[in-house]
Amino acid sequence: MKSLPYLLLLFLSLWACKDKPAPAEPAAPVIGTLAENAMVVSAREEASKIGVEILKKGGNAFDAMVATEMALAVAYPYAGNLGGGGFMVYRTQYGEIGALDYREKAPLAAERDMYLDSAGNYLSEKSKVGALAVGVPGTVAGIFAVHQKLGTLPMEELLRPVIALARNGYVVTEKQAGRFEQYASVFEKVNEEASLYTLGQKAGDTIKNEALAATLERLADKGRSEFYQGETAEKLVAFLQSKNGIITLEDLDAYEAQWREPVQFTYKGLNIISMSPPSSGGVCLAQIMKMVEPYDLSEYGHNSTKSIQLLAEAERRAYADRSYYLGDPDFVEIPLDTLISEGYAVSRMENFTFQAATPSSEVTHGNITMAEAAMAESMETTHYSIVDAFGNAIAVTTTLNGAYGSKLYAKELGFFLNNEMDDFSAKPGTPNMFGLIGGEANAIEPQKRMLSSMTPTLIEKEGAFWMSVGTPGGSTIITSVLQTILNVYEYDMSMQEAVNAPRFHHQWLPDIVMFEPDSFPQPTLDSLSQLGYTIDVNNAPVIGKVDAILRLPDGTLEGGADRRGDDTAVGY
Numbered sequence: 001m002k003s004l005p006y007l008l009l010l011f012l013s014l015w016a017c018k019d020k021p022a023p024a025e026p027a028a029p030v031i032g033t034l035a036e037n038a039m040v041v042s043a044r045e046e047a048s049k050i051g052v053e054i055l056k057k058g059g060n061a062f063d064a065m066v067a068t069e070m071a072l073a074v075a076y077p078y079a080g081n082l083g084g085g086g087f088m089v090y091r092t093q094y095g096e097i098g099a100l101d102y103r104e105k106a107p108l109a110a111e112r113d114m115y116l117d118s119a120g121n122y123l124s125e126k127s128k129v130g131a132l133a134v135g136v137p138g139t140v141a142g143i144f145a146v147h148q149k150l151g152t153l154p155m156e157e158l159l160r161p162v163i164a165l166a167r168n169g170y171v172v173t174e175k176q177a178g179r180f181e182q183y184a185s186v187f188e189k190v191n192e193e194a195s196l197y198t199l200g201q202k203a204g205d206t207i208k209n210e211a212l213a214a215t216l217e218r219l220a221d222k223g224r225s226e227f228y229q230g231e232t233a234e235k236l237v238a239f240l241q242s243k244n245g246i247i248t249l250e251d252l253d254a255y256e257a258q259w260r261e262p263v264q265f266t267y268k269g270l271n272i273i274s275m276s277p278p279s280s281g282g283v284c285l286a287q288i289m290k291m292v293e294p295y296d297l298s299e300y301g302h303n304s305t306k307s308i309q310l311l312a313e314a315e316r317r318a319y320a321d322r323s324y325y326l327g328d329p330d331f332v333e334i335p336l337d338t339l340i341s342e343g344y345a346v347s348r349m350e351n352f353t354f355q356a357a358t359p360s361s362e363v364t365h366g367n368i369t370m371a372e373a374a375m376a377e378s379m380e381t382t383h384y385s386i387v388d389a390f391g392n393a394i395a396v397t398t399t400l401n402g403a404y405g406s407k408l409y410a411k412e413l414g415f416f417l418n419n420e421m422d423d424f425s426a427k428p429g430t431p432n433m434f435g436l437i438g439g440e441a442n443a444i445e446p447q448k449r450m451l452s453s454m455t456p457t458l459i460e461k462e463g464a465f466w467m468s469v470g471t472p473g474g475s476t477i478i479t480s481v482l483q484t485i486l487n488v489y490e491y492d493m494s495m496q497e498a499v500n501a502p503r504f505h506h507q508w509l510p511d512i513v514m515f516e517p518d519s520f521p522q523p524t525l526d527s528l529s530q531l532g533y534t535i536d537v538n539n540a541p542v543i544g545k546v547d548a549i550l551r552l553p554d555g556t557l558e559g560g561a562d563r564r565g566d567d568t569a570v571g572y
């Protein structure tokens with residue numbers, strides 16, 4: 001029998017606890033879609049399903065790339081495209097790695113000062129809206145290059161479900177309807193006519209794009225040359241020239257996608273493979289990860305003051321280097337090996353201290369001699385990840401740059417044209433639409449590729465494929481990919497939790513740290529302010545929209561499809 005004092009003590013302790021919540025059960029992990037064999041994660045369910053349909057037919061990840069890329073052009077015209085460009089990083093089932101650059105190029109008639117007035121003032125609208133903003137599109141060259149080198153199924157078979165999607169239509173989502181409403185009047189103004197995307201489609205409506213179905217049919221019949229020399233090329237150039245553009249048939253004819261060596265580096269036992277220049281993604285990701293590698297991030301805790309501070313300081317230094325050193329490697333010499341080396345990372349962090357922020361005004365690019373080397377939020381790009389049943393893995397990021405690119409819609413062909421010219425430094429030292437300050441290395445030259453931040457990334461662990469990851473988000477792409485990797489590796493999150501977790505971003509200039517709103521504890525933000533960081537929780541409703549695939553220890557694939565969009569993982 002229990003004694004009276006014991007019962008009294010029990011009563012008093014129950015009384016004392018009556019207003020306190022029951023001790024929290026550890027939250028069950030949020031797990032994304034699981035699949036045993038293969039998976040596609042993209043911005044639209046239709047595109048992921050079409051990719052998986054190709055995989056189930058026996059196609060490989062490269063076949064699925066062609067179909068997924070084109071399906072996004074149909075169902076996600078915000079960023080999916082025929083009129084833009086992108087990058088793919090791959091790892092085959094045999095462990096061979098590579099990268100494809102199908103980034104747009106400046107037209108032959110482009111000039112360094114084409115967006116400046118006679119007094120040297122930057123006319124920023126000219127590089128963002130209308131025909132002068134358009135770079136020579138690379139996407140069609142990209143899918144044909146992938147198909148030729150690594151695909152297995154006939155192109156007609158890959159495009160058949162995409163043509164059916166364009167012809168039978170896709171259903172407008174709530175998020176998509178909001179964007180159509182926001183941009184319909186802009187499309188009408190820029191194009192000086194109504195078109196498919198000015199009809200005020202609502203959520204639940206079906207959009208059929210017969211013009212795009214016909215363009216895709218011609219590509220399936222006649223191949224790559226249809227877009228760069230054939231009827232489509234002629235129609236595209238006539239359209240752009242009618243809008244005072246400068247792209248010619250000669251520009252299209254000269255366009256080639258380039259196979260490149262990806263950037264490769266290690267982080268605490270991981271082997272990370274990411275996109276090389278003309279994207280800054282892989283180089284900046286490597287720089288930041290090498291700068292933070294000596295520190296015990298997992299010990300500091302996820303999104304703690306200390307870990308945010310460390311990452312922001314590494315980001316500050318990497319983005320300062322980005323502005324100075326990076327551009328199209330076919331035009332500028334880049335000290336790539338030095339930039340991503342451990343020794344250089346250590347030297348860049350020499351003036352870092354946990355006691356206070358390093359003001360960006362005190363940070364410039366690091367000093368590398370060539371002899372030694374021998375914002376506003378944006379979601380307009382799109383990323384997808386694919387793993388096939390053979391063990392091939394790809395990460396692909398593709399873009400029109402801004403939302404619906406230049407807003408120019410080639411009605412007869414059924415697609416939007418990019419405004420990628422804004423990714424050049426139109427006037428070195430002046431920010432672009434992402435607030436990024438460009439340097440001389442990224443100045444406009446005919447046939448040059450504009451610097452990108454796209455960061456399609458594959459990761460190996462213990463010699464095997466481990467993760468495919470990437471995101472849209474302009475300048476925030478690099479830092480979103482970074483945080484997603486760290487969330488899984490340092491903080492033991494599932495793939496879906498890592499994608500869901502709130503994100504922050506710093507890019508040297510402007511000297512502010514942006515946070516997704518209502519996601520970070522106020523005491524953390526206050527302690528960062530006290531250390532000298534300028535905090536912005538109002539101007540980045542979302543940072544990144546990550547799609548990723550993680551291979552779990554038993555070989556199962558876990559998809560991470562970003563809750564911030566309509567993104568969907570489909571697998572089998």
Ligand code: GLY
Binds near residue numbers: 399401420423454
């Ligand atoms: N257009 C965005 C990027 O390439 O980074």
